Amino acid sequence: MLKKETKFLEELNSPEKKIGLRATAYFTSKDKSVLSKDLKSQLTISLGENFLKDLEQNLKDKMLSPNNLLVKMEFSPLPEKMHREIFPFFKPGSYLKIRDILEGILFCQILREEWGLNQELKILNIQESLSTKEKELLENFREQQIKGLIQTLSDKDPGWAYSALVILARLHTIEESIQTGSPVFLSSFPDNSPIVYKEDSQDAQALQHFSEETWAIV
Numbered sequence: 061m062l063k064k065e066t067k068f069l070e071e072l073n074s075p076e077k078k079i080g081l082r083a084t085a086y087f088t089s090k091d092k093s094v095l096s097k098d099l100k101s102q103l104t105i106s107l108g109e110n111f112l113k114d115l116e117q118n119l120k121d122k123m124l125s126p127n128n129l130l131v132k133m134e135f136s137p138l139p140e141k142m143h144r145e146i147f148p149f150f151k152p153g154s155y156l157k158i159r160d161i162l163e164g165i166l167f168c169q170i171l172r173e174e175w176g177l178n179q180e181l182k183i184l185n186i187q188e189s190l191s192t193k194e195k196e197l198l199e200n201f202r203e204q205q206i207k208g209l210i211q212t213l214s215d216k217d218p219g220w221a222y223s224a225l226v227i228l229a230r231l232h233t234i235e236e237s238i239q240t241g242s243p244v245f246l247s248s249f250p251d252n253s254p255i256v257y258k259e260d261s262q263d264a265q266a267l268q269h270f271s272e273e274t275w276a277i278v
Contacts, residue, residue, distance in 0.1 A: 083225035084166050086246065091176030095235045099206070099228075100171060106210045115213070116168035119161050156218050163221035170228070177232040183245040190241050202234045 103111065122128060169175075190198070209227045212220050233244040 083222055083229060084163065084170070086178055086181055086225065086229040087170045087175040088178045089173060089175050091179065093174040093176045093232065094239075095231060096171055096174035099231065102206060103210060103213070107213060111213070112168055112172055116165060116172070119164045119168070123158075123161050123165070160216075160219065160221045163225060167221055167224050167228070170225075177229060177236075181247045182233070182236075183247060185243045185245070188243060190237065190243060195238055195241075198234055198238055202231060202238070205231055205234065 100112065108114075205227050209224060209231075212223050212227065229246055233246055236244045
């Protein structure tokens with residue numbers, strides 16, 4: 061976490077302002093999403109008619125307010141004394157909140173403008189066909205992912221925006237897999253990628269669990 065926070069603040073303070081926002085690389089404005097319109101309708105039913113507009117405006121207000129996180133950006137202090145019996149847990153400073161705001165704004169834009177999935181980051185397995193049972197499992201998995209997205213947007217726990225972007229990308233691959241009848245996967249990224257970072261352990265565990273039953277769509 062300390063390494064990620066340091067890297068983020070270095071990028072933020074660089075003249076180029078090129079900030080690696082991980083899962084945003086899964087999407088492109090050049091392609092139109094085939095599911096965003098229906099997804100927005102489902103989210104509106106659960107979260108309110110103006111939820112997307114209000115969420116985006118609220119995030120922008122936080123970043124542009126006179127007393128925003130960029131003005132009071134800081135690291136949490138490390139313990140003065142180290143004890144062998146007590147592990148010095150690191151508490152992140154402004155990094156996670158700022159990243160959530162930036163990724164959250166982009167999530168709203170991607171969903172509002174109905175961006176499609178970046179074709180370069182998809183892996184197609186056209187040599188395999190999904191069985192009827194596998195399609196049913198994917199349809200159930202899609203519904204669970206939508207419920208998870210609604211919960212993520214409602215709770216807004218630390219890291220919520222990244223989770224929302226990953227779920228949105230995952231929903232695209234699930235939909236394409238169902239429509240084409242062949243499994244579609246998302247590419248992973250190297251640990252030190254300047255654009256995005258590798259998926260976290262929870263994503264890996266979820267993938268492993270689902271792959272035991274059917275084709276894993278991640």
